[in-house]
Amino acid sequence: MRHRIPWIIAIAIVLPLLLTACGGGSSSESASGPATIEEIEGTDLSRITLTAKAAERLDIQTAAVEKNGAGKVIPYSALLYSPTGETWAYVSSKPLTFVREAIVVDRIDGNKAFLTKGPAAGVKVATVGVAELYGAESGLGE
Numbered sequence: 001m002r003h004r005i006p007w008i009i010a011i012a013i014v015l016p017l018l019l020t021a022c023g024g025g026s027s028s029e030s031a032s033g034p035a036t037i038e039e040i041e042g043t044d045l046s047r048i049t050l051t052a053k054a055a056e057r058l059d060i061q062t063a064a065v066e067k068n069g070a071g072k073v074i075p076y077s078a079l080l081y082s083p084t085g086e087t088w089a090y091v092s093s094k095p096l097t098f099v100r101e102a103i104v105v106d107r108i109d110g111n112k113a114f115l116t117k118g119p120a121a122g123v124k125v126a127t128v129g130v131a132e133l134y135g136a137e138s139g140l141g142e
Contacts, residue, residue: 035136040099046137050096061128062092067121068114076111078125079103080134090126090133091119098126098133 034054038047050060066073080088080100087105090098103118119125126133 037136045100048090048098048133048136050098052096055096055129058129058132060096060126062124063127065115065119065121065123065125071106072115072118072121073112074103074115074118074125075127076108076113077127078130079105079113080130089118090130092124092126100134100137 034051034057036049038049039045040047050058063075063078074089078089080090082088087103088100089103091101092098101119103113104116106114106116108114
C-alpha cells in the first residue's frame with residue numbers, strides 16, 4: 001500500500017493538467033467561452049451568440065423557411081420540443097446568433113414540418129446543433 005501512495009498523488013496532480021490540455025482552449029474563442037447568452041428583456045428567452053470555433057465544432061447548419069401556400073415549411077430537424085411540450089425553432093437573424101421562437105406544427109411529412117405559425121419565409125432556422133443551442137440557453141452542461 002505504501003508504494004501506491006506516490007502513484008495516486010502523481011495521478012491526482014497530473015490528470016487535471018492533462019484534461020485541461022486536452023480541452024485545448026483556443027485563442028479564437030472569447031475569454032467568456034464558446035457562447036454568449038443574453039437575456040431578452042420582457043421574455044424568458046435568450047439570444048445565443050456562438051464563436052466561429054464553437055459553431056464549427058457543433059457543425060451548426062441552417063436552412064431557410066420555405067413558403068407553402070398559407071403556411072411555411074422547415075426541416076423536421078429544426079424542431080425542438082421543450083420538456084413542457086411546446087414546439088420551438090432556433091431562428092438566426094444574423095450569422096452565429098440564434099433566438100428560440102415558438103412555432104405551431106400543422107403536420108409532419110417525411111423530413112418536413114408544415115407550420116401554421118412560425119418565422120417568416122426566408123428566415124434561417126438551425127437544423128443541426130439544435131439540442132446544443134437549447135442546452136446553452138437553458139444552462140445545461142455548466
